[in-house]
Amino acid sequence: MVSSxxxxxxxxxxxxxxxxxxxxxxxxxAGRTGPPVVQVYYDLVKLFxxxxxxxxxxxxxxxxxxxxSVVAPVVAVLLLPLAGRPAWLSFPGDMLLFVAVFAxxxxxxxxxAMDTGSPFEGMGAAREVTFSALAEPALLFxxxxxxxxxxxxxxxxxxxxxxxxxxxxxxxxVVLILASWFIVLLAENARVPFDDxxxxxxxxxxxxxxxxxxxxxxFGFILYGVALKLTVFAALLVTLxxxxxxxxxxxxxxxxxxxxxxxxxxxxxxxxxxxxxRLVRVPQLLVTATLLAGFAVVLLVR
Amino acid sequence: xxxxxxxxxxxxxxLKDVPSLEPSQFRGWLVNGVRDKxxxxxxxxxxxxxxxxxTAAEGISLVAVLADDANGRLSIxxxxxxxxxxxxxxxxxxxxxxFEREIAEQxxxxxxxxxxxxxxxxxxxxxxxxDAWGRSVDAQIPPGVLDFFRVEGDEVHEVAVGxxxxxxxxxxxxxxxxxxxxxxxxxxxxxxxxxxxxxALVGGPTKRTLxxxxxxxxxxxxxxxxxxxxxxxxLSGAVVSAHAHAVRGIALELERLANHVGDLxxxxxxxxxxxxxxxxxxxxxxFLNMTAELCGSRFGRGLVRPGGVGFDLSSDQVxxxxxxxxxxxxxxxxxxxxLWETPSVRERFEGTGTVSPDDAEALGLVGPAARxxxxxxxxxxxxxxxxxxxxxxxVMTAHHGDVNSRAYVxxxxxxxxxxxxxxxxxxxxxxxxxxxxxxxxxxxLVVALTEGWRGEICHVAMTDAAGRFSRYKIIDPSFHxxxxxxxxxxxxxxxxxxxxxxxxxxxxCGHDL
Numbered sequence: 078m079v080s081s082x083x084x085x086x087x088x089x090x091x092x093x094x095x096x097x098x099x100x101x102x103x104x105x106x107a108g109r110t111g112p113p114v115v116q117v118y119y120d121l122v123k124l125f126x127x128x129x130x131x132x133x134x135x136x137x138x139x140x141x142x143x144x145x146s147v148v149a150p151v152v153a154v155l156l157l158p159l160a161g162r163p164a165w166l167s168f169p170g171d172m173l174l175f176v177a178v179f180a181x182x183x184x185x186x187x188x189x190a191m192d193t194g195s196p197f198e199g200m201g202a203a204r205e206v207t208f209s210a211l212a213e214p215a216l217l218f219x220x221x222x223x224x225x226x227x228x229x230x231x232x233x234x235x236x237x238x239x240x241x242x243x244x245x246x247x248x249x250x251v252v253l254i255l256a257s258w259f260i261v262l263l264a265e266n267a268r269v270p271f272d273d274x275x276x277x278x279x280x281x282x283x284x285x286x287x288x289x290x291x292x293x294x295x296f297g298f299i300l301y302g303v304a305l306k307l308t309v310f311a312a313l314l315v316t317l318x319x320x321x322x323x324x325x326x327x328x329x330x331x332x333x334x335x336x337x338x339x340x341x342x343x344x345x346x347x348x349x350x351x352x353x354x355r356l357v358r359v360p361q362l363l364v365t366a367t368l369l370a371g372f373a374v375v376l377l378v379r
Numbered sequence: 380x381x382x383x384x385x386x387x388x389x390x391x392x393x394l395k396d397v398p399s400l401e402p403s404q405f406r407g408w409l410v411n412g413v414r415d416k417x418x419x420x421x422x423x424x425x426x427x428x429x430x431x432x433x434t435a436a437e438g439i440s441l442v443a444v445l446a447d448d449a450n451g452r453l454s455i456x457x458x459x460x461x462x463x464x465x466x467x468x469x470x471x472x473x474x475x476x477x478f479e480r481e482i483a484e485q486x487x488x489x490x491x492x493x494x495x496x497x498x499x500x501x502x503x504x505x506x507x508x509x510d511a512w513g514r515s516v517d518a519q520i521p522p523g524v525l526d527f528f529r530v531e532g533d534e535v536h537e538v539a540v541g542x543x544x545x546x547x548x549x550x551x552x553x554x555x556x557x558x559x560x561x562x563x564x565x566x567x568x569x570x571x572x573x574x575x576x577x578x579a580l581v582g583g584p585t586k587r588t589l590x591x592x593x594x595x596x597x598x599x600x601x602x603x604x605x606x607x608x609x610x611x612x613x614l615s616g617a618v619v620s621a622h623a624h625a626v627r628g629i630a631l632e633l634e635r636l637a638n639h640v641g642d643l644x645x646x647x648x649x650x651x652x653x654x655x656x657x658x659x660x661x662x663x664x665x666f667l668n669m670t671a672e673l674c675g676s677r678f679g680r681g682l683v684r685p686g687g688v689g690f691d692l693s694s695d696q697v698x699x700x701x702x703x704x705x706x707x708x709x710x711x712x713x714x715x716x717x718l719w720e721t722p723s724v725r726e727r728f729e730g731t732g733t734v735s736p737d738d739a740e741a742l743g744l745v746g747p748a749a750r751x752x753x754x755x756x757x758x759x760x761x762x763x764x765x766x767x768x769x770x771x772x773x774v775m776t777a778h779h780g781d782v783n784s785r786a787y788v789x790x791x792x793x794x795x796x797x798x799x800x801x802x803x804x805x806x807x808x809x810x811x812x813x814x815x816x817x818x819x820x821x822x823x824l825v826v827a828l829t830e831g832w833r834g835e836i837c838h839v840a841m842t843d844a845a846g847r848f849s850r851y852k853i854i855d856p857s858f859h860x861x862x863x864x865x866x867x868x869x870x871x872x873x874x875x876x877x878x879x880x881x882x883x884x885x886x887x888c889g890h891d892l
């Protein structure tokens with residue numbers, strides 16, 4: 078129980094660092110010094126110190142979006158076994174809750190976007206909802222494959238150290254799931270090649286376009302939510318790749334932290350080496366992710 | 380068919396030698412020239428009738444300049460209109476559409492049959508009491524308030540962008556009619572940057588004239604200053620030294636380099652391709668600094684002067700420039716080649732924002748935007764003046780009319796410009812003193828063309844009996860090209876707009892003047 082809470086505290090405290098690692102990687106590859114790794118903390122402090130304006134056309138939904146964007150990853154962390162510590166909450170089928178909380182948050186962020194009546198935010202919401210509907214099957218297919226592999230229908234069982242034994246039995250499936258989920262991570266967290274977190278061009282944005290009207294603390298929640306969500310997805314990948322022994326202690330923790338930083342560097346390298354996809358091509362890549370996860374299932378049931 | 384007069388780039392001719400045609404003949408000459416003889420409208424503007432050598436107290440003169448690119452000739456004619464209505468040529472000559480809107484706004488002439496006659500820059504008519512839209516003299520004319528095309532339908536939505544943008548760019552208003560992500564139509568409304576430059580030039584030249592030219596479009600300082608200098612030199616008969624011609628050519632190509640390199644970086648930035656975006660951002664600064672090496676200003680302010688150049692190039696500077704340029708050539712090659720070698724970039728550029736060669740011809744596009752459609756059109760080649768009479772540059776073209784072609788033409792021109800500058804530095808003529816531009820010829824007219832980095836810059840100067848400017852018309856390349864951006868977006872994706880916009884990179888203030 079206590080150690081599960083430790084997981085939560087750790088993620089809450091260090092999530093913004095992951096964004097910092099990505100930005101630093103991009104800066105170094107481009108030959109720049111870049112902002113400090115802890116820049117996102119400064120940004121958050123700045124945002125929470127600001128006042129903010131709320132449009133008269135909006136309703137309570139407008140503020141529910143930012144709140145849910147933080148709540149969803151917090152709930153998701155409670156379902157994940159991290160660094161050898163058990164999940165705080167574990168029950169058969171909890172993987173569906175994991176997917177559902179993010180869907181709920183997305184519903185509220187998209188609704189908050191449309192609440193403003195701005196055409197940009199409407200476009201952003203339409204894009205986000207379309208693309209995440211295509212990303213969700215990939216996540217679920219991957220979980221289906223892990224269920225088959227581990228014989229468990231909860232995240233704790235799936236990501237158990239025993240699944241690691243599957244590396245010998247079904248390495249192809251695990252690699253396929255990792256590839257598929259990495260694509261989902263990039264899509265769900267608005268990274269290149271799906272979205273460009275740096276752009277100021279409202280017509281090309283996906284995620285950023287939805288939150289144009291959120292300012293100050295509300296935007297702070299959004300930004301923090303983005304960092305948390307990215308960390309949760311990265312933690313999911315790392316735990317699948319290198320599961321820690323139960324009660325893994327310092328070694329488990331080091332592997333997790335190192336793994337998270339590694340994901341950050343890889344994301345940074347991807348963003349430094351390729352252009353963003355044309356918007357009409359995005360569904361094709363997401364369907365590819367679903368197919369990869371689908372093949373993982375096929376390999377296991379043959 | 381009545382023929383217009385013929386002139387060449389930068390050659391002054393007496394106003395009385397500009398054929399004055401009857402309105403119907405004038406219209407016939409214009410339509411015939413563009414539709415049948417394949418000429419294009421370089422300039423078409425109004426002037427007070429007495430300014431153009433006319434006699435009628437009321438009414439205005441219309442002057443048109445058509446280019447015969449293949450033969451390097453300019454065809455010119457004028458007519459006197461009664462100053463209230465004129466039959467539009469736009470149904471036959473599409474590329475005249477914005478010129479007629481401009482004349483209508485400046486001189487209060489209504490063009491009968493113009494398909495979409497709207498204001499351009501939102502100012503009162505130059506002739507008090509005449510207004511093409513019947514607005515009263517003291518009416519407020521707020522910019523951007525006008526009719527837009529509308530598409531109606533259940534799933535059609537309208538997106539309005541600007542005039543205030545998210546980036547640090549100039550103001551302009553863009554109205555999209557969309558069906559989901561697909562753009563049916565884009566309409567562009569400019570005019571927010573109107574400063575009244577053309578009006579302020581009448582009666583000149585004065586101390587302010589050159590600064591006005593250099594800031595007509597701030598990123599094309601050398602281009603506009605060169606066109607102006609060429610016009611004044613033609614009218615005053617000043618002889619420019621070979622040294623000054625070479626320095627001007629070097630400065631013009633450095634301006635092209637800085638902007639083309641910056642554009643390629645910005646294109647990469649728009650598609651989130653960081654390597655090229657980062658390096659080109661720095662390299663643009665390197666080229667700007669080379670211009671600063673010439674004259675102390677990164678944008679080349681004060682370098683080009685009528686009669687010569689404001690700053691001579693010493694042998695130390697030549698050595699320094701050559702070594703800096705050689706280094707920059709290596710860097711820029713490395714940074715830009717990545718664009719053509721990276722599949723994700725090619726995928727994004729190719730087929731985006733295509734303008735067909737037919738549309739490009741019909742709209743009379745100029746500069747890299749035209750050359751990207753395979754059109755051989757470059758003032759340096761077709762109407763060479765100054766240093767370009769001695770150094771012949773082949774025209775760089777690409778053939779798909781898309782973002783990739785516009786980017787690739789820029790890359791070809793970057794390489795060409797660097798070689799040009801290096802060869803000029805090698806054989807730079809000895810310093811020549813700046814010839815004083817004396818008094819200008821009275822009652823004369825000159826057309827001066829320069830290939831700026833965006834394309835053809837056209838200045839038409841007319842002098843009065845005292846040898847002062849009675850009318851000075853500036854046509855920035857953006858004036859020809861803005862409509863092509865609207866066409867590039869048609870049936871495209873709205874998310875591709877910023878990329879298409881960057882691939883044209885047109886000037887707002889050059890259009891608004």
